[in-house]
Amino acid sequence: xxxxxxxxxxxxxxxxxxxxxxxxxxxxxxxxxxxxxxxxxxxxxxxxxxxxxxxxxxxxxxxxxxxxxxxxxxxxxxxxxxxxxxxxxxxxxxxxxxxxxxxxxxxxxxxxxxxxxxxxxxxxxxxxxxxxxxxxxxxxxxxxxxxxxxxxxxxxxxxxxxxxxxxxxxxxxxxxxxxxxxxxxxxxxxxxxxxxxxxxxxxxxxxxxxxxxxxxxxxxxxxxxxxxxxxxxxxxxxxxxxxxxxxxxxxxxxxxxxxxxxxxxxxxxxxxxxxxxxxxxxxxxxxxxxxxxxxxxxxxxxxxxxxxxxxxxxxxxxxxxxxxxxxxxxxxxxxxxxxxxxxxxxxxxxxxxx
Amino acid sequence: xxxxxxxxxxxxxxxxxxxxxxxxxxxxxxxxxxxxxxxxxxxxxxxxxxxxxxxxxxxxxxxxxxxxxxxxxxxxxxxxxxxxxxxxxxxxxxxxxxxxxxxxxxxxxxxxxxxxxxxxxxxxxxxxxxxxxxxxxxxxxxxxxxxxxxxxxxxxxxxxxxxxxxxxxxxxxxxxxxxxxxxxxxxxxxxxxxxxxxxxxxxxxxxxxxxxxxxxxxxxxxxxxxxxxxxxxxxxxxxxxxxxxxxxxxxxxxxxxxxxxxxxxxxxxxxxxxxxxxxxxxxxxxxxxxxxxxxxxxxxxxxxxxxxxxxxxxxxxxxxxxxxxxxxxxxxxxxxxxxxxxxxxxxxxxxxxx
DNA sequence: GCGGGTCCAGAGATCGATTTCTACACGCCC
DNA sequence: GGGCGTGTAGAAATCGATCTCTGGACCCGC
Numbered sequence: 219x220x221x222x223x224x225x226x227x228x229x230x231x232x233x234x235x236x237x238x239x240x241x242x243x244x245x246x247x248x249x250x251x252x253x254x255x256x257x258x259x260x261x262x263x264x265x266x267x268x269x270x271x272x273x274x275x276x277x278x279x280x281x282x283x284x285x286x287x288x289x290x291x292x293x294x295x296x297x298x299x300x301x302x303x304x305x306x307x308x309x310x311x312x313x314x315x316x317x318x319x320x321x322x323x324x325x326x327x328x329x330x331x332x333x334x335x336x337x338x339x340x341x342x343x344x345x346x347x348x349x350x351x352x353x354x355x356x357x358x359x360x361x362x363x364x365x366x367x368x369x370x371x372x373x374x375x376x377x378x379x380x381x382x383x384x385x386x387x388x389x390x391x392x393x394x395x396x397x398x399x400x401x402x403x404x405x406x407x408x409x410x411x412x413x414x415x416x417x418x419x420x421x422x423x424x425x426x427x428x429x430x431x432x433x434x435x436x437x438x439x440x441x442x443x444x445x446x447x448x449x450x451x452x453x454x455x456x457x458x459x460x461x462x463x464x465x466x467x468x469x470x471x472x473x474x475x476x477x478x479x480x481x482x483x484x485x486x487x488x489x490x491x492x493x494x495x496x497x498x499x500x501x502x503x504x505x506x507x508x509x510x511x512x513x514x515x516x517x518x519x520x521x522x523x524x525x526x527x528x529x530x531x532x533x534x535x536x537x538x539x540x541x542x543x544x545x546x547x548x549x550x551x552x553x554x555x556x557x558x559x560x561x562x563x564x565x566x567x568x569x570x571x572x
Numbered sequence: 573x574x575x576x577x578x579x580x581x582x583x584x585x586x587x588x589x590x591x592x593x594x595x596x597x598x599x600x601x602x603x604x605x606x607x608x609x610x611x612x613x614x615x616x617x618x619x620x621x622x623x624x625x626x627x628x629x630x631x632x633x634x635x636x637x638x639x640x641x642x643x644x645x646x647x648x649x650x651x652x653x654x655x656x657x658x659x660x661x662x663x664x665x666x667x668x669x670x671x672x673x674x675x676x677x678x679x680x681x682x683x684x685x686x687x688x689x690x691x692x693x694x695x696x697x698x699x700x701x702x703x704x705x706x707x708x709x710x711x712x713x714x715x716x717x718x719x720x721x722x723x724x725x726x727x728x729x730x731x732x733x734x735x736x737x738x739x740x741x742x743x744x745x746x747x748x749x750x751x752x753x754x755x756x757x758x759x760x761x762x763x764x765x766x767x768x769x770x771x772x773x774x775x776x777x778x779x780x781x782x783x784x785x786x787x788x789x790x791x792x793x794x795x796x797x798x799x800x801x802x803x804x805x806x807x808x809x810x811x812x813x814x815x816x817x818x819x820x821x822x823x824x825x826x827x828x829x830x831x832x833x834x835x836x837x838x839x840x841x842x843x844x845x846x847x848x849x850x851x852x853x854x855x856x857x858x859x860x861x862x863x864x865x866x867x868x869x870x871x872x873x874x875x876x877x878x879x880x881x882x883x884x885x886x887x888x889x890x891x892x893x894x895x896x897x898x899x900x901x902x903x904x905x906x907x908x909x910x911x912x913x914x915x916x917x918x919x920x921x922x923x924x925x926x
Numbered sequence: 927g928c929g930g931g932t933c934c935a936g937a938g939a940t941c942g943a944t945t946t947c948t949a950c951a952c953g954c955c956c
Numbered sequence: 957g958g959g960c961g962t963g964t965a966g967a968a969a970t971c972g973a974t975c976t977c978t979g980g981a982c983c984c985g986c
Binding site for chain 1: 584585628630631632633634635637638643648652653654656659660662663666667670675676677678679680693694696697698699725728729730815844847848870871873874875876
């Protein structure tokens, strides 16, 4: 019996050979029609196209990727897709990736550093064009060494590590860094709070060892120093970047009888929880206590009162990450790009007179 | 010169042959160490493992996928990752996919039906184990025919189409359907509103042709009929599932002087916008007007007053989608699974006496 | 001592598409 | 009419890992 002469097997999808057989040409010719970069006689081409349609043929992306051609995939690694912060960056990444004809692989790590490594390793296996890691980094040395190792490994394979919203790994490490002015935003917000007369500002949600947290606190402290206002260590509350911590932490702070006239929450989610706690405790916002957040997620508009926060250009970060990584040969000098942040004043910090 | 005898090229990542050469064995042996399913002498194995470590070797997923082995990828198609509704389902999908040792490809369509087709086609090329499409479907025939075609094409290729939150394509179509009791939730909510004494309920955000919308409205209408309350077509406002429509639509409804004592918003996002509009118009919630949403996204807790809404088990939908699709041979009878929904009563519909 | 079994490892085919490299026509000019 | 470009298409090698088939080494018992 002739091999591949009849109809293709029922459980399998068809291959170039099936198409070739049906069109009465060779596999090479089918491939050339597919690629379109090589002259094929008009009549032959249409015969091949018809055969492809009739067999409902689609190329095998793996076979194509194996044959040297780039794999056209961008990997995206986040803690948790559910967080609006990540979701909006994800959107930017996905949009730009689509615009550049790339697919987008999504991986979540649930804040577990070990999973970051596992996931990046998997992305090396997938030969992704770029691996974009989003969110705060851990300060410890082994972690950074490991990321540096990945940066080199990816580079060797012709891929690229991209760090979004985290500090660079050091000189000479082949990685793209897309960051926002984290410290500056915290500085501006703290200044806003203090200069509006709130001299005792609590910081809700310090995460020791997390770069995002450290930078915000640096800005927070710097603003105090700049304005000659001493800040009280007792008003620094350790926690996580979650709504539930915001609620718990705020309740405890109020219960402790601490003296404060403003709360700078580490993120908008934390602020949302804090607002609920204050409401339940009968503390008026902004009359008794001003509340500010960080990130400017959509929910900031919906909490009551509307939340003063620091805006981060999330989607632009995502788009830049993809763009810079894929065209790194065109932008060799902007492989560390920092976007600006700015304070958005809403009702939660407004003075009655304003 | 011996081929592959020296160090691997500097710009390329190493292959099994490189590892084999370094360990002084054949490629087959390296592969067997990798797979672990075939006996390899202990001493040989450790030599190979060391060589892999020294060369920082990772397998080429494409080469592996080409050799028959399943590709271990689940595709996830949504309108927009930014929406909390999708984000939470995405999380369920991602978690379950990770638990099953699968990677997750994310694609967004921005509500464009054409992009759905393009994306699903790409997923066929990628030979994904399952293609999960989330969100309302369009009622028109060509759209459904095309989806049916994809269902068959994926099935032929050993993959699976999964529809989440959308109606089945018909008898005999090889697809997994994971749905929630959309109509029942709307029915329950409408009943809740009417039986608490609000006899004139506005529906904010009808989207003609979208299955999600039609089902909710069906429940809305059925509740009216059941309770013997007539509903007013003038209180049905067409729109989109967005916060900004919620705001606009609500303002216009108030400005029109329409008579209503409750608003059933098509989604929580719509409700959030509506609440802002009502606040700005000086309408008190829930005293003057009760407001309810649909989806139970986290923001429902943060709006003011806290939003009464219909809970959907988002993450469970996502997990079930992956589980049922990958183990469809084990669950041949539950390829159309419907999850329950339930009303969550919060402040936005509460009577003062409650 | 030799057949028979077990254990381990190499050679080579294979997956599907691309990409040389090769070859056959055809038309054209000298 | 023979030589030569040009246009078109096939045969075969290639990518990297896996899988089958084959075969060598070694131990065992009779």
